[in-house]
Amino acid sequence: MxxxxxxxxxxxxxxxxxxxxxxxxxxxxxxxxxxxxxxxxxxxxxxxxxxxxxxxxxxxxxxxxxxxxxxxxxxxxxLQSLATYHRRQLKNVKVLGLTGSNGKTTTKELIASVAATTLNTYATKGNLNNHIGVPVTLLNMPANTQFAVIEMGANHPGEIAQLCEIAQPNMALITNIGKAHLEGFGNIGGVMKAKGELFDYIDGLNGQVFLNMEDIRVAKLGYFFKNAIDYGTKSWYRVHAQITQSVPALSLVWYASQNHHRRHGTVTPTTVNTQLVGNYNFTNVLAAIALGIHLNVPPEQIVTAIEQYCPTNNRSEIRKIGTNTYILDAYNANPTSMEAAIRSFAAQNHPNKWLVLGDMFELGDQAKTEHSNIIQLLRELKLKNVVLVGNEFGKAKGKFLCEHFTSAVDAAQWMKTAPLLNNALILLKGSRGMHLETIITS
Structure with missing residues (x-):
């Protein structure tokens, strides 16, 4: 029975x-x-x-x-039914559903760090963000949790909607919408529709939405939320900021209205110096600030939490090995995140820069086009000292002047003896399956 x-x-x-x-x-x-x-x-x-x-x-x-x-x-x-049942018993817990094409985990960790300064906070561990991981996360949530950040990943339509039914978030944030998992979504419109399932769920509850106004697709999805907390660079957003320093790490000055209504109230400038590499982390930091403001975390505690956060697990992680400095950003990659990483790296002021780029996965019939687009970007930026890894980049590189290897193991062997790789700044960017971290660990 x-x-x-x-x-x-x-x-x-x-x-x-x-x-x-x-x-x-x-x-x-x-x-x-x-x-x-x-x-x-x-x-x-x-x-x-x-x-x-x-x-x-x-x-x-x-x-x-x-x-x-x-x-x-x-x-x-x-498992899923038990998690759903359990969530219904947690009536007083504030649950943020978080999804997006890029930056989910970094944003999740930043938000959790900020919230934990004043609330008992629990967040998705690692990458437990799918139809198995979300139920496990909910069922392992401590009984005294006041605020939870539930990361939601998807590579097919309908998955975010299913995760919402399980996690039952009362707040929502989409980091951005880019060219991720095109194999499952078909095109950028499919990605937008799938990520929008989170906002659709919150709309039915009249819940709280946080809007990244620097992403036109996210802004469009959240246009009809009257009480949304918006964030970006414009002075009329509830939380707005400007980048004051890009290298070696991101710094910014931010302003937040003291009134819940986005365009009214006193604004106070606050500076935060992060340990994050790349301008693409700008909106991730702003998301954490916006959540902190909403949760009534004092500004000085928001700053401390963000400044103390140091990325790990191959996500914009800085490693110093010998005379070289590595930016290890090899947990995942798609055309949008790859372009952002390359542009940010190009802005780094260093005399000996090297890019090691690995294939991007789950692009389906767009793989050839998207890898070719990255090669064209490298040409436009006139970047030299490029190492490409993988079959897709091998097919796309054409006459582009670079080193190419089919595997990270082969690239690692070459890099051990490359005479120019001394006192170098090296970006490692590629999909997880390319195992670019091998270049450091071998």
Whole structure:
């Protein structure tokens, strides 16, 4: 006999969170035996119980080993339904749904850092931002959470809408809309429509929206939200700022209206000196400031939180190795983020700059065009000392003067002996699957 979600929830309340992976299972967890194309979580049920799982949720009767095993029709559906049920019990938690083509994780971390100065804050761990990660995030949220940042990723239409039904955000922020996951969305219009599913959900709740007015597509999606908190460079936005320094790291002076209504009230200038590389982080920082203002975080605490944040995990991460300085921005890449990174790097005032660019994935039939566009950008900016990695760039480079390798391993071997790579500033930018970090770690 299978249990209802309400009955499973009673067991969940006696556990200390959930996991779908025995490799990171903690004693007292509720284990969900998910299935994939190359694995069957049911087969790890005994291992989970032996490691101290309080319960194991399975969808195969053959793996109901004892009274700690809960049989359901489908473990993924059960996980999502349990998370939805749990979220409904958290009536006083402010939940920000956050999506976008670029900068989601950096923006999430900045916002969480700012909010945590005054509120018990919980944010998506790592990249747990899909149909599995969002439910896991909600179910692992501490009971005393006052504010949560739930990152939502998608590569097909309808996924953001589904995640909204699970997470039930009452606030929303879209970082930007660019050429990401074109293989699943078809074109930039498809990306815009998919990301807009978050605003559609919030509109039905009359919730709070934060608008990046520097992105024309985001601004268009949020045009009809009368109480939106907008941010950008124009002086009439609720939060506005100007860049005062771009290199070596981003600094800006920002102004925020003290009145909730966007174009009224006193504005006070405040300076923040970040540890973030690249002008493309400008709106990510502004998003965190806007959330901080909305959550009544004092300006000085907003500044401290942002200035103390240091990027990690291959996201605009600065690494000094020997005489060289690396900007490791190789967690992900798409045409929009690649162009922004290249333009920002071109503005760096350094006598020995090198670009190492890896293929961009999930572009479908746009791959050839978009890689060719990047080559054209390199020509226009007259950038030298370029190393291209991957088959797509190999096909697109034509007669462009550069070094080319099919893999990061091959590029790393060449770079070890390249005579000009001393006292250099080196940007590593490419999709995660290109493993450009190998160039540093090998």
């Amino acid at each position: 299978t249990l209802s979600i309400g009955e499973i929830y009673q067991h969940f309340t006696t556990s200390n969170g959930v996991t779908t992976d025995t490799r990171n299972l903690q004693e007292g967890n509720m284990y969900f035996a998910l299935k994939g194309s190359n694995f069957n979580g049911n087969s790890f049920t005994e291992k989970a119980l032996n490691q101290g799982a309080a319960f194991a949720v399975v969808d195969d009767a053959d793996f109901v080993l004892n009274e700690r095993c809960i049989l359901v029709e489908d473990t993924l559906t059960a």
